[in-house]
Amino acid sequence: MxxxxxxxxxxxxxxxxxxxxxxxxxxxxxxxxxxxxxxxxxxxxxxxxxxxDNAPHITVSDTYRNPAKQPLEILHPGAIVEIRNVKPQTETRGLRGYRQILEMIRTIPGLRASAVLTGQALLSFAGKDVNIVLNGMIPTEIQGITTIDEHMAHGTVDDLIANRDGVIVGTELMRTMSLDIGDNITLAAATGQVRTFKIVAAFRTGRADYDLTQVFVDIKRVQAMMDRPNRANTIIINLDDPQAALDVARSIENRIGYKAVSWQESSEDxxxxxxxxxxxxxxxxxxxxxxxxxxxxxxxxxxxxxxxxxxxxxxxxxxxxxxxxxxxxxxxxxxxxxxxxxxxxxxxxxxxxxxxxxxxxxxxxxxxxxxxxxxxxxxxxxxxxxxxxxxxxxxxxxxxxxxxxxxxxxxxx
Amino acid sequence: MSAATPLLLEAEHLTRTLEGDIPVTLVRDASVTVGIGEFVSVTGPSGSGKSSLLYLLGLLDTPTSGIVKIEGVDATALDENSCAALRLEKLGFVFQSHFLLPEFTALENVMLPMRHLGQYPDKIIQEKAFALLDDLGLGDHARKHPKQLSGGQSQRVAIARALANDPLLILADEPTGNLDSASSALVQGILKDLAHGHDRAVIAVTHDPAFAAQADRRIHIIDGAIVTPPEGVSPDGNEA
Incomplete structure (x- = not known):
C-alpha cells in the first residue's frame, strides 16, 4: 500500500x-x-x-389525554356500547391532590417542580381593556423553574414574597397601559371578583404578546379570585437535562394519569x-x-x-x-x-x-x-x-x- | 538443448482469436517449450503474431484455447491476481518502448517491482536496484529521470527493472526496435548473457536478423502458426 x-x-x-x-x-x-x-x-x-428556556420543560395540566370511559364501557370491554343523552358532570377544575402529585414528582431526581394556577382576568385601566392570563405561582418555589426571572427588567421574582398583593407584569403591558412600577392595577376575574394589585416588578422576554398578556401573582390570590381554594391546574417542571423531557413526561403521565406535555411534544411542528x-x-x-x-x-x-x-x-x-x-x-x-x-x-x-x-x-x-x-x-x-x-x-x-x-x-x- | 534441461515454460496448442464480426486469429495452435538457460528468438513478418504469442506466454493475454505452464503449473487455470503474482515473481518484460514511469528516477523504476513484492526492506531493495543498474553500466545514471536518459540507457534501465525480482523468464518484445546499432548490440549482448550466464531463459521477439542469429533457437511464425524457418529467409520474412 x-x-x-x-x-x-x-x-x-x-x-x-x-x-x-x-x-x-x-x-x-x-x-x-x-x-x-x-x-x-x-x-x-x-x-x-x-x-x-421560555417555557417549562414539562407541563402537567388538569386534563386527560383520552376522555374518561363510561362505566358501561369498562364493564363490557370490546363491546359496542351506545349511551344516549350523556350529561357531563360539572366539577371544580384543577389537579386533584396537587400537593401529593408534586411530592411524587419531586421524588424523580434531576428536576424541580412547582404548582401553578392560571386563569383569565380583565385589566381595565384608563378606559383600556386587556385580556390577561393570571399566573398564580408559589413565589418561594418558582426560582429556577420558570425562566421569567432571567428576563426581569425591573425588580425580581422575590418581590412577590415581600408583597403578597404584588404583581409582575410585562413591559409591553406597562407601555400599552401607561403603567409604571409601583402603580396599582385592578383585575377582574370571570367569577366577578375584583382585586387590586401593585406592580412590584416587570419582565421583558422580547415576545410582544407574552409581555402584554402574562402577569404573575401569588397563587393564593388567584385561588381566591377563581373560587378554587387549594387548587392548582398546572404543574410546571424544569429538568437538569431538557433532552430527557420526553421520557420523563411519559413516565409522569403513566403514574398520575393527568396529561404531561414535554417541550418536544408541544413544539413538535x-x-x-x-x-x-x-x-x-x-x-x-x-x-x-x-x-x-x-x-x-x-x-x-x-x-x-x-x-x-x-x-x-x-x-x-x-x-x-x-x-x-x-x-x-x-x-x-x-x-x-x-x-x-x-x-x-x-x-x-x-x-x-x-x-x-x-x-x-x-x-x-x-x-x-x-x-x-x-x-x-x-x-x-x-x-x-x-x-x-x-x-x-x-x-x-x-x-x-x-x-x-x-x-x-x-x-x- | 539436451533433454536433461528442466523445462521452464511449456505452451501447448495455443490459439488466440479476437472475437468480432470477422474473427481474427492472432495465434494458431502454437506449441513452445523453453528450458532454463535457453535464449530463444521469435521471428516472423509484421503482423504474423510474434508479439501476440509473447503476450500469451507472458500471461498478459489469455489464450482462446491451449495451456501455458510455468514450471509445470498451468497458468491458464489461474485467476487474474494469481497470474499477476506469477508475473511479479517469475517473469520480466522488456518492450520496444522502455515504458519507464516518467515521475520516478531510473533507480526508483528498478525498485518498483521489488517494493511491490516486498521481500526485502527498502534499504536492501535500493542496494540491489543500484547493483542491477551498475551491472548494466548505468551506475552513474541511477538518479536521473527517464527523460534525461538516452534511448539505449532507458532500455537498459527497463532491462534492469525486468530483472528486479530475479525472474526465471525474460520476455522481450522488439527490445532493440527503437535503438541505434551500437545500443542495440549492447542490449543484445546483455540479453544473451542473461540467458547463458544466469540460469534464466530469454524469449525475444525481433525482426533483426543479426539479433535472431545470436539465439540458441529460433521460432518462426507466419500467420500466427509456428513454421520451420526456411533457409535463406530472413527473420522478417523477406527473401534474403
Missing amino acids: RLMIAIALRHILARKRQSIVSLLGIMIGVAFFLAISSIMQGSQKDFIRRLV ILNTLMIRNIIMYTVVSAVLVVAAFGIYNIISTIVMEKLRDIAILKSMGFRAGDIKRIFLVQGFLLGLAGIVTGLPLGCVLMLGLGQITFRPPGMEPLKMPIDWSAPQFLIASAFAMGAAVMASWLPARKGAAVLPVNILRGGQ
Whole structure:
C-alpha cells in the first residue's frame, strides 16, 4: 500500500497546477459547507434553547389525554356500547391532590417542580381593556423553574414574597397601559371578583404578546379570585437535562394519569420544520462539494487516460487490478484530505467573519449571528468532502483498474 | 538443448482469436517449450503474431484455447491476481518502448517491482536496484529521470527493472526496435548473457536478423502458426 501511495503522490505532484485547482474546489467547498452548516446549526441550537428556556420543560395540566370511559364501557370491554343523552358532570377544575402529585414528582431526581394556577382576568385601566392570563405561582418555589426571572427588567421574582398583593407584569403591558412600577392595577376575574394589585416588578422576554398578556401573582390570590381554594391546574417542571423531557413526561403521565406535555411534544411542528430546514441546507451545501468533486473526477480521469501505458507496464510487472485501483483512489483521498486540511481553517475564518455580523431587529437588543463551533460540524464537513472526493476518484480508478495491458501494448507499438 | 534441461515454460496448442464480426486469429495452435538457460528468438513478418504469442506466454493475454505452464503449473487455470503474482515473481518484460514511469528516477523504476513484492526492506531493495543498474553500466545514471536518459540507457534501465525480482523468464518484445546499432548490440549482448550466464531463459521477439542469429533457437511464425524457418529467409520474412 505504501508503494501505491508513493505512486499516487508522484502523479499528483507531477501535475501541480491541475491538482491545486481541484484542491481549491474542495477547499472552498469544505469552507462553505462548514460555515453555512455551523450557522444553520448555531441558529437552530439558539432557537431550541429559546424554545426550551421560555417555557417549562414539562407541563402537567388538569386534563386527560383520552376522555374518561363510561362505566358501561369498562364493564363490557370490546363491546359496542351506545349511551344516549350523556350529561357531563360539572366539577371544580384543577389537579386533584396537587400537593401529593408534586411530592411524587419531586421524588424523580434531576428536576424541580412547582404548582401553578392560571386563569383569565380583565385589566381595565384608563378606559383600556386587556385580556390577561393570571399566573398564580408559589413565589418561594418558582426560582429556577420558570425562566421569567432571567428576563426581569425591573425588580425580581422575590418581590412577590415581600408583597403578597404584588404583581409582575410585562413591559409591553406597562407601555400599552401607561403603567409604571409601583402603580396599582385592578383585575377582574370571570367569577366577578375584583382585586387590586401593585406592580412590584416587570419582565421583558422580547415576545410582544407574552409581555402584554402574562402577569404573575401569588397563587393564593388567584385561588381566591377563581373560587378554587387549594387548587392548582398546572404543574410546571424544569429538568437538569431538557433532552430527557420526553421520557420523563411519559413516565409522569403513566403514574398520575393527568396529561404531561414535554417541550418536544408541544413544539413538535417546529422541530419538524427545523429538520426539513436541515435537509434542505445539507442538500444545498453538499451541492458545492459535488461540484468540487467534479474537479477531482476531472484530474484523476485525466491522469488515468495519460497513464494508460504506465498502467499496462505496472500490470505486466505484476501489479493487480486492485493495486491500480488503489493508486487512483489514494489520489482522490489525498486531494480530499488536502482540501479538508486547508478548507477547515478557511471555514473557521469565514465563521469568525460571519460571527461578527450584528443584527438589530427593531425593538430588540442587537443579536450576533449564532455560530455553532462544535466538533460535529467539522466532522460532518470533512466526511462529506472525503466522501465526495473518494466517490469522484472511484469511477476513473475502476476504469484504470480494468485496463488490459495487451490492448495498450498492441496499440502502443 | 539436451533433454536433461528442466523445462521452464511449456505452451501447448495455443490459439488466440479476437472475437468480432470477422474473427481474427492472432495465434494458431502454437506449441513452445523453453528450458532454463535457453535464449530463444521469435521471428516472423509484421503482423504474423510474434508479439501476440509473447503476450500469451507472458500471461498478459489469455489464450482462446491451449495451456501455458510455468514450471509445470498451468497458468491458464489461474485467476487474474494469481497470474499477476506469477508475473511479479517469475517473469520480466522488456518492450520496444522502455515504458519507464516518467515521475520516478531510473533507480526508483528498478525498485518498483521489488517494493511491490516486498521481500526485502527498502534499504536492501535500493542496494540491489543500484547493483542491477551498475551491472548494466548505468551506475552513474541511477538518479536521473527517464527523460534525461538516452534511448539505449532507458532500455537498459527497463532491462534492469525486468530483472528486479530475479525472474526465471525474460520476455522481450522488439527490445532493440527503437535503438541505434551500437545500443542495440549492447542490449543484445546483455540479453544473451542473461540467458547463458544466469540460469534464466530469454524469449525475444525481433525482426533483426543479426539479433535472431545470436539465439540458441529460433521460432518462426507466419500467420500466427509456428513454421520451420526456411533457409535463406530472413527473420522478417523477406527473401534474403
